[in-house]
Amino acid sequence: MATAVHSAPVALVSQLAPIAPPPAISKPRLSTTQLQSWIYESPSFESTKVGYLRAGALVGRSIEPVSKSGCVRGWYQIDPRGYVCDGVEGVTTNLDDPTVKLAMAHPPKRQEPLPYVYGTSWGATFYTRLPTHAQIKKIEGNVEAKREGLDKLWH
Numbered sequence: 001m002a003t004a005v006h007s008a009p010v011a012l013v014s015q016l017a018p019i020a021p022p023p024a025i026s027k028p029r030l031s032t033t034q035l036q037s038w039i040y041e042s043p044s045f046e047s048t049k050v051g052y053l054r055a056g057a058l059v060g061r062s063i064e065p066v067s068k069s070g071c072v073r074g075w076y077q078i079d080p081r082g083y084v085c086d087g088v089e090g091v092t093t094n095l096d097d098p099t100v101k102l103a104m105a106h107p108p109k110r111q112e113p114l115p116y117v118y119g120t121s122w123g124a125t126f127y128t129r130l131p132t133h134a135q136i137k138k139i140e141g142n143v144e145a146k147r148e149g150l151d152k153l154w155h
Contacts (some may be wrong), residue, residue, distance in 0.1 A: 002095070004082075004142060008073070009079035016028030019106050026060075027063070027079075028060070028061050028062075028063055028093070029058045029059060029061060029080045029093075029095060030058075030059060030061045030076060030078065030084065030086065030091060030092060030093045030095075031053070031055075031056060031057055031058055031059075031061055031062070031091075031092060031095060031097075031100045031103075032053045032054070032055055032056075032057065032084075032089070032090040032092065033055060033086060033090040033092060033097055033100055033103075034055060034089055034090030035054065035055055036052045036053070036054060037052060037053045037080060037089040037090045037091050038050040038051075038084075038089060039051050039052055039078065039082035039084055040082060040083045040084070040085075041082060041083075042066040042083060043066055043069065043071070043083040043085075044069070044070060044075075045070060047083075050081065050082050051086065053091070054103075054108075054116070055090070055099065055100070055103035055104070056100060056104040056105075056106070056107065057103075058095070058142075059078045059079055059103070060079035060081070061076040061078050061084075061093070061148055062076050062077040062078075063079065065086065066083070068132075069084035069098060069128025070085075071086070071087075071088060072087060073085070073086040073087040074086050076091075076093075080114065111122065
């Protein structure tokens with residue numbers, strides 16, 4: 001008995017229109033020093049996360065913070081929408097920060113299928129589901145003893 005398979009049309013990457021570069025920003029900007037900093041729907045950590053900034057990303061921002069509620073240095077409204085807390089999760093208005101400058105020197109290649117540099121670890125244990133304590137001990141050994149040893153090195 002034959003079964004019919006229906007699927008939606010698929011466009012090849014080569015058939016898609018090229019991605020336009022981001023527009024020039026003429027207002028104050030901010031960035032982040034972390035791989036990922038959350039963008040919130042409203043100026044509150046309790047609001048919905050609507051996106052994130054990557055290290056070195058430059059976005060237009062409000063001239064002054066719109067609020068300082070729960071954020072010592074202030075919540076900035078950013079383009080095209082959302083809010084970030086300056087000084088938390090790597091967010092910074094200091095575009096001369098060394099991490100920001102380094103990340104800006106290697107911007108994403110927006111026209112490529114994989115726009116960022118990616119890395120792979122060939123030595124770390126990869127779990128496909130949350131392991132039990134017994135599985136961790138069997139695969140990784142005495143994790144607590146290793147942690148205590150690292151604590152001694154760091155302190």
